[in-house]
Amino acid sequence: MIKMKTGDDTNFSGMDAGIKLIITLFLAIIPFFCVQNASFIIFFSFFALISLISGISGKTLLKNIAAYVVIIILPLLFGMAVQALIGLFTGSEAVQVNEYQDLFYRILRLFLVWYVTSLYIMTTPMELFLGLLNQILLPLQLLKISVSGFLSTIRFVMLLLAEMGNRFIDSYKELFASYKNKSRKGFYHLVKDMAQVLVSLIAASLADTDKVQEMIVNEAEKGFSYRFRCSFVDFAAVLIFCALMLSIYFIERS
Amino acid sequence: MSKNKRLAVNIILVCNAIIISYLESFIPIPIPVPGIKLGLANIIILIAIEFLDLKDALFIMTVKCLIIALLTKGVVVLAFSLSGGILSVLGMWFVYHHFSRFFSIKGVSIIGALLHNTGQIGAAFLILKSSIIFYYLPVLLISALITGFITGTIGSAVIREISIKGILHDQNENR
Numbered sequence: 082m083i084k085m086k087t088g089d090d091t092n093f094s095g096m097d098a099g100i101k102l103i104i105t106l107f108l109a110i111i112p113f114f115c116v117q118n119a120s121f122i123i124f125f126s127f128f129a130l131i132s133l134i135s136g137i138s139g140k141t142l143l144k145n146i147a148a149y150v151v152i153i154i155l156p157l158l159f160g161m162a163v164q165a166l167i168g169l170f171t172g173s174e175a176v177q178v179n180e181y182q183d184l185f186y187r188i189l190r191l192f193l194v195w196y197v198t199s200l201y202i203m204t205t206p207m208e209l210f211l212g213l214l215n216q217i218l219l220p221l222q223l224l225k226i227s228v229s230g231f232l233s234t235i236r237f238v239m240l241l242l243a244e245m246g247n248r249f250i251d252s253y254k255e256l257f258a259s260y261k262n263k264s265r266k267g268f269y270h271l272v273k274d275m276a277q278v279l280v281s282l283i284a285a286s287l288a289d290t291d292k293v294q295e296m297i298v299n300e301a302e303k304g305f306s307y308r309f310r311c312s313f314v315d316f317a318a319v320l321i322f323c324a325l326m327l328s329i330y331f332i333e334r335s
Numbered sequence: 336m337s338k339n340k341r342l343a344v345n346i347i348l349v350c351n352a353i354i355i356s357y358l359e360s361f362i363p364i365p366i367p368v369p370g371i372k373l374g375l376a377n378i379i380i381l382i383a384i385e386f387l388d389l390k391d392a393l394f395i396m397t398v399k400c401l402i403i404a405l406l407t408k409g410v411v412v413l414a415f416s417l418s419g420g421i422l423s424v425l426g427m428w429f430v431y432h433h434f435s436r437f438f439s440i441k442g443v444s445i446i447g448a449l450l451h452n453t454g455q456i457g458a459a460f461l462i463l464k465s466s467i468i469f470y471y472l473p474v475l476l477i478s479a480l481i482t483g484f485i486t487g488t489i490g491s492a493v494i495r496e497i498s499i500k501g502i503l504h505d506q507n508e509n510r
Contacts, residue, residue, distance in 0.1 A: 107467050110454055145407070148409060149409060149411065152459075153459065155467055156471035157463070164470065185464055187464065187465075195411035202405055234345075234398060235401065238398060242353065254358065265433065275489050276493045276496055277492075279489070280496040280502070281496070291343075294339045298339065
């Protein structure tokens with residue numbers, strides 16, 4: 082579950098995480114300055130092409146899109162429908178076309194931000210990403226904010242999920258299977274059964290506390306592994322990015 | 336309790352929360368409404384509120400939201416889940432520790448669910464700059480009453496069992 086989504090096995094995993102991050106940030110910010118429809122079409126086409134070339138699982142990408150649709154688009158569509166209904170019954174012009182147009186472009190830009198950051202996450206090994214964040218956020222250490230400690234914790238969770246995830250998932254699947262099978266017994270029994278299984282699973286996982294503690298000590302010594310390196314692929318990526326920016330610039334000027 | 340042991344307990348609870356969150360998507364909800372799920376991972380937050388510190392509960396929620404957003408939903412969604420999550424932890428903690436005479440674990444869970452959904456809609460309003468999104472709030476609040484009750488019922492049973500078995504006993508003593 083975890084491994085396939087941490088960007089270890091895509092065609093862009095070998096790229097430098099820092100260069101990729103700078104390009105990603107530019108690609109996330111620039112759509113907010115664009116007004117021409119052609120620019121958005123170019124952005125979408127470019128991202129779709131990157132998705133294809135990178136070898137990201139289509140299923141993973143669709144799941145991400147579904148999350149965006151469910152969390153952002155559907156509530157908005159619902160709101161628009163209610164507003165239109167209110168306008169219909171009250172006879173007032175509740176629907177402002179300009180307002181919807183602005184909203185549409187905001188959603189479009191947000192979608193591009195979401196898309197390009199998702200591409201970054203999906204094509205960057207988590208270890209490198211955390212290492213890069215550790216270097217970028219280094220100034221915060223001066224303010225006595227334990228950035229390394231927090232990032233290490235994220236790494237520990239990822240490691241534990243990779244190591245113990247399947248065992249946990251199998252146990253929880255049994256729990257949900259029993260939940261399904263016992264669904265005829267009534268709410269009270271369901272709650273009782275679920276609570277008991279959850280307790281036994283939480284207890285079983287907490288029994289590994291010493292093992293996790295050992296892992297924390299061992300992993301803390303390793304530190305983060307990001308080192309800047311510029312390969313031919315990075316150079317090509319920067320060139321393609323510059324070409325893209327130039328074309329967007331000319332479209333916007335026209 | 337040592338710092339490392341506390342961290343280890345928190346990490347294990349985060350893992351449990353992530354896995355429950357991942358697997359609950361397979362549980363069919365009788366009336367499927369977009370954006371609504373049972374929120375069974377909130378049980379872990381209820382456990383943290385009962386047995387650990389506010390700092391630990393916030394830590395578990397933050398790390399859970401971060402990892403789920405990074406692995407499955409995308410960075411944009413992080414703003415929504417984090418704002419809802421942090422607001423719900425703060426609200427649940429406040430109610431549980433200051434109004435425990437009036438609210439059971441079920442009540443605390445319902446308050447958490449209500450605040451979670453309100454926080455999410457608030458974040459959506461700030462990001463999208465459109466009040467249209469607030470029309471969806473009543474739908475989310477009604478569903479929060481139901482899902483919060485279900486999660487709270489299971490959560491209170493889990494907390495009772497944990498107390499009886501003394502599983503997080505040493506963590507509770509160190510508070």
